[in-house]
Amino acid sequence: MDIGDTFELKVTPDRHLTVRYAGASGDFNPIHIDEEFAKQVGLPGRILHGLWTMAQVARAHTEALGGPDKLERLSVQFRGMGVMEEEVVVSGTVREMDSERAVVASEATQRGKRIIRNGEATIRL
Amino acid sequence: MAVNTDAIGKTYPKTVYAVGREKIKEYANAVGEHNPIHLDHDAARAAGFADVVAPPMFAVVYANAAILPGLFDPEVGIDFAHMVHGAQEFRWGPLVVAGDEITTTGTLTDVSERGGMGFYVFETESTNQRAETVCVGTWTNIVRTG
Numbered sequence: 250m251d252i253g254d255t256f257e258l259k260v261t262p263d264r265h266l267t268v269r270y271a272g273a274s275g276d277f278n279p280i281h282i283d284e285e286f287a288k289q290v291g292l293p294g295r296i297l298h299g300l301w302t303m304a305q306v307a308r309a310h311t312e313a314l315g316g317p318d319k320l321e322r323l324s325v326q327f328r329g330m331g332v333m334e335e336e337v338v339v340s341g342t343v344r345e346m347d348s349e350r351a352v353v354a355s356e357a358t359q360r361g362k363r364i365i366r367n368g369e370a371t372i373r374l
Numbered sequence: 375m376a377v378n379t380d381a382i383g384k385t386y387p388k389t390v391y392a393v394g395r396e397k398i399k400e401y402a403n404a405v406g407e408h409n410p411i412h413l414d415h416d417a418a419r420a421a422g423f424a425d426v427v428a429p430p431m432f433a434v435v436y437a438n439a440a441i442l443p444g445l446f447d448p449e450v451g452i453d454f455a456h457m458v459h460g461a462q463e464f465r466w467g468p469l470v471v472a473g474d475e476i477t478t479t480g481t482l483t484d485v486s487e488r489g490g491m492g493f494y495v496f497e498t499e500s501t502n503q504r505a506e507t508v509c510v511g512t513w514t515n516i517v518r519t520g
Contacts, residue, residue, distance in 0.1 A: 260406055271396075271416065273404035274434055290455075299459045304405040304431040314407070317469060320430050324463035324512075 250314065250374070251261050252346050258309035258339040262297060266333055270301045297331030297364075306355050306368050309339040314353075321350070322371040331357075331364045341368070351373055377485050377492040381450045386443045391436035395472035398426045401435060418471070425472035433464050433509040436514045437498040440480035441513055443495055450482060452494055453517050460493070460516035467507045475503045483512075492517040 266292055267281040279286040284373065303325050311317045323344045341355040355368030395415060402412035406423040409498065410417035411427045418426045428435075443451055477500065484495040 250440070264492060266404075270404045273401040275438060276434075299433065300434050300462065301405060304429070305460060307431045308405060308407060311409070317411075317430050320466060322463065322465045323430070324461070326461045327459050 250343060250351060250372075251344065252343050254343045256309060256341050258305060258312065258315035259336055260305055260339075262331075262333045263302075263334045264333050265276075266301070267295055267297060270298055274298065274300065292330065293332070295333065295347070297333065299327040299331070299365075302327075302331050302337060302357050302365055305337055306339050306341075306357055306365055309341055310353060310356065310370050310372065313341065314351075319373050320370060321373050323368070325355075325362070325365045325368045326372075329362055330368050331359055335359045337364070341370070346374075347357050376486065377487045378449075378451050379485045380449065381482050382485055383482065384444070384447070384449065385479060386440060386447075389439040389478050391439070391476045391478070393428060393436065393470055393472050393474045393476060395426050397435065398428050398432060398472050401432050402429055405429065405431065415472070422471070425485075428470040428472075430464065430509075431465050432470065433466070433511060436470070436476040436478075437478045437509060437511050440478040440498050440500075441496045444482050445515070446478055447482075450485070450494065452492075454516065454519045456515075457494075457515050459513075461486050461512075461514040463512040465507065465510045468502070470502065470508050472506075476500050477487050477502075478507065490518065510517075 287356045345352040351372040354368040357365035480498045483497045486493045494515045496513045500509045
């Protein structure tokens with residue numbers, strides 16, 4: 250690993266993803282699983298759980314950089330809303346490194362719009 | 375509308391979560407993990423773990439219950455219908471595996487107002503049965519105060 254190295258993860262959530270994630274995570278907020286409710290509160294339809302998208306950012310790091318024990322810290326900001334049946338692209342760049350740790354910047358986009366920004370991770374080397 | 379900062383520092387009752395093998399597999403499948411240490415207990419054991427390993431973001435499963443009382447606490451006064459999840463940070467210690475028992479304490483660490491929005495920050499600290507800190511979470515929720 251070197252400063253400037255990049256990695257990418259692409260994943261397209263299918264139309265039932267939020268139902269499976271709601272069950273797996275315990276977050277049953279109806280904006281994620283009930284199309285009519287989501288529209289009633291002014292959303293275009295059911296939206297992705299932000300923490301599912303953050304899990305994709307985390308997975309991009311652990312798959313590219315050597316496993317779950319390497320991830321010491323991950324911080325993100327959520328923006329806009331993620332939707333199903335559109336590809337999510339996670340990208341990361343190694344920004345700093347010393348003998349023990351690396352700092353990685355990341356974001357996640359859908360159709361070029363950021364749904365996670367200012368991602369920053371610390372990786373144990 | 376001004377936010378109420380009186381509850382800053384308030385800590386909620388500890389929650390205890392028993393980590394199950396099938397729950398880890400269900401979570402790992404829902405977030406698209408491919409690493410067999412999350413999905414196959416034989417593979418996890420062959421890799422030197424006691425059982426399947428929780429992906430780091432499984433922290434949301436064992437820690438979430440510790441902040442729920444704060445989100446609905448009238449003393450904090452979050453307007454839940456207008457709340458969005460603004461930011462999240464996790465810091466991880468030793469990996470969590472099936473069979474672990476995770477105790478989590480949630481605290482309201484900050485309330486502030488900027489640009490007509492209220493910012494409510496909760497921190498969770500989760501420890502395993504050996505009293506090792508496995509995860510510290512910082513959960514920032516934003517409420518439009520209108």
